[in-house]
Amino acid sequence: MTQNALVFNKVEKSFGELKALKNISFTVEAGTFVALLGPNGAGKTTLINCLNGLTKRDGGEILVMGEDPEVNPLHTKMALGIVEQELVFDPFFTPLEMLRMRRGLFGLKPDEEYVNWLLDKLSLTDKKNVRARQLSGGMKRRLMIAKALAHKPTILILDEPTAGVDVELRNSLYEFLGELKKEGMTIVLTTHYIEEAQLLADKVAIQDAGETLIFESTKTLLGRKKKILELTNEDGEVVTLEEGEKGGFNLEKISADYPRAHNLRVIEPKLEDIFLEFTKKK
Numbered sequence: 702m703t704q705n706a707l708v709f710n711k712v713e714k715s716f717g718e719l720k721a722l723k724n725i726s727f728t729v730e731a732g733t734f735v736a737l738l739g740p741n742g743a744g745k746t747t748l749i750n751c752l753n754g755l756t757k758r759d760g761g762e763i764l765v766m767g768e769d770p771e772v773n774p775l776h777t778k779m780a781l782g783i784v785e786q787e788l789v790f791d792p793f794f795t796p797l798e799m800l801r802m803r804r805g806l807f808g809l810k811p812d813e814e815y816v817n818w819l820l821d822k823l824s825l826t827d828k829k830n831v832r833a834r835q836l837s838g839g840m841k842r843r844l845m846i847a848k849a850l851a852h853k854p855t856i857l858i859l860d861e862p863t864a865g866v867d868v869e870l871r872n873s874l875y876e877f878l879g880e881l882k883k884e885g886m887t888i889v890l891t892t893h894y895i896e897e898a899q900l901l902a903d904k905v906a907i908q909d910a911g912e913t914l915i916f917e918s919t920k921t922l923l924g925r926k927k928k929i930l931e932l933t934n935e936d937g938e939v940v941t942l943e944e945g946e947k948g949g950f951n952l953e954k955i956s957a958d959y960p961r962a963h964n965l966r967v968i969e970p971k972l973e974d975i976f977l978e979f980t981k982k983k
Contacts, residue, residue, distance in 0.1 A: 705764070706731040706856050706887040707752070709913075712761035714747055720911055721747040725761070727906050727916040729889060731855070734882050736898030736919075737891045738976055739908035745891045746786070748908075749860055753783055766855065779807065782854035786861045788841045792834030796825050796844050799833065803851035819847045822877055839870045846874070856887045863894060875901060899923070899972040907979050914979045919972065926970035935961035941968075 707729040714722040721744045729735050739745050750756035752763060754770045754777060763770060770777035790799060800816045820826045823843040828836060833844060842862065849857060859878075863871045878901060882888055892898055898905055899919060906916040915922070928944045932955075940959065944950055955962070 704731045704766070705729065706733070706766060707889070708762065708764040709748070710762040710764075712748065712751060712763060713759045714744075714751060714756065714911075715759055722751070722758070723911040725908070725911070725913050727913055729887060729904075731766075731887050732882070732885050733903050734878070734888045734901055735890070735904045735906060736902035737889060737906050737908060738895060738898055739891075740980055742910070743908045744911040745908060746860060747911075749783065749858055749891070752858070753777065753781055779852065780854055781856050781858060782849035782852070783858045784845050784849045784860060784862050786864065788845060790833055790841075790844065790848060793832055795830050795832055796820060796836075796847065797829040799844070800847060800851045803848055807852040809852055815853070816851070819850055822880075823847050824873065839866050842866055843870070843874075846877075854886075856889070857881065859888065859890045859892075861891055861893065863892065863897065871897075895973040895976055896971075905972065907976055909980045922972060922975050923970045925975055928970065929968040930955070931964075931966050931968055932959060932962040933964040934959050 705728050709725050709727055712722050712725040713720070725744070725748060737745050737748070747756060751758045752765065752770060754774050757771065765777045766780045768776040768780075794802065797816065797820065800819060801811065804810075804812065804816070817826070817829075820829050823846060825840065825843055825847060828840060833841065836844065846859075846862065857878075863874060866874075875897075878888060878890075890898065890901065902919050904916065904918050905922055907914045928948075928950075930942045930944070930950050932940050932942070934940050940962075942950065942955065
């Protein structure tokens with residue numbers, strides 16, 4: 702039976718009159734990659750802060766590998782690796798020193814092989830003895846991920862990890878996250894790059910104004926929109942045709958209706974379109 706890594710059940714949180722979270726409910730199975738999407742102010746970071754114990758929820762239930770973070774915070778801290786939006790670390794330590802110290806803070810024995818593996822996977826090996834303040838912005842972002850993974854958590858939470866980083870770094874992070882998932886890690890990603898969610902996530906939760914609007918597999922969400930065939934007819938006009946109810950296009954009919962059609966291309970559904978539909982409705 703598949704274990705649930707994270708459970709959010711009717712989670713609520715208010716700051717004065719502002720209801721940051723209203724009835725947030727979804728479950729993340731172990732080994733799943735979930736993207737948490739929502740516009741600014743949707744409550745994504747507040748939900749993460751309730752998850753890691755920085756913010757006390759007003760109501761509802763949160764479980765991390767079966768344990769409530771407010772009841773058993775040590776269990777939660779060991780299970781979670783969290784990469785915050787802000788670059789939070791001591792600028793005077795080197796990456797190597799930081800990862801060693803991080804393991805010590807969790808009461809773990811030194812593991813030079815694992816620490817060096819992390820540094821290598823995040824392309825920090827040649828900078829491992831350089832003070833953090835001297836690292837570039839992209840390297841600091843990689844260091845945040847290494848720091849979150851230093852104690853070998855079972856769940857990785859990434860809050861806008863690729864904001865402001867270049868394409869090369871973003872692609873290398875995608876590859877590394879794919880490796881972690883193959884090894885069984887549960888990953889939750891919040892991002893404004895919706896194509897990132899479409900590329901990486903097994904499931905998508907769309908959140909707005911503190912509410913979960915939908916939580917479905919990426920494939921099911923994309924199936925809500927039909928493929929479009931775009932072509933140019935003999936008069937030079939661009940024509941768009943929607944695929945049939947059972948999927949696909951009737952090419953025989955299209956050839957008969959548009960015998961001199963050219964510049965044919967199929968437009969695949971985009972998660973961004975579905976996201977905008979849900980948030981605009983809200």
